[in-house]
Amino acid sequence: MSVEIPAEWKKFRYRGKSLEELLNMPMDDFIKLLPARQRRSLRKGFTPSERTLIEKIRKIRRDSKADKPIKTHVRSLVILPEMVGLKFAVYNGKQFVEFQVVPEMIGHYLGEFSIPIQKVEHGEPGLKATRSSLFMAMKG
Incomplete structure (x- = not known):
């Protein structure tokens, strides 16, 4: 399972290990490098879908x-x-969000790169939008 590593990724280090070292590392050793939450979820094992x-x-x-x-x-x-x-396309509840995995994403969850919540931009209130709009003059 050899992977061609682009030149800009060769400089990458995760907890002192290069990408090449991480690729050749056994899973148990890699798990020890992860933060606690990710380490715990990997130690429990993968779900059938994972x-x-x-x-x-x-x-x-x-x-x-x-x-x-x-x-x-x-x-x-x-x-x-x-x-x-x-490249992954992760479902955010409405659509699939595409992204390419780069070395800096190692140790994060797939869901972190497919944000499900969109920023709400409110327009102007219309009639019966709020209690105060009951007393607005009717247009036209």
């Missing part, structure tokens, strides 16, 4: 078919070093 996604990722890596983004509803999966360079 396991299916990881198998899909490994199959794509083996066949080197990384053209289209990998669509998924799994937001709770921790980004692993083997996911670097792949």
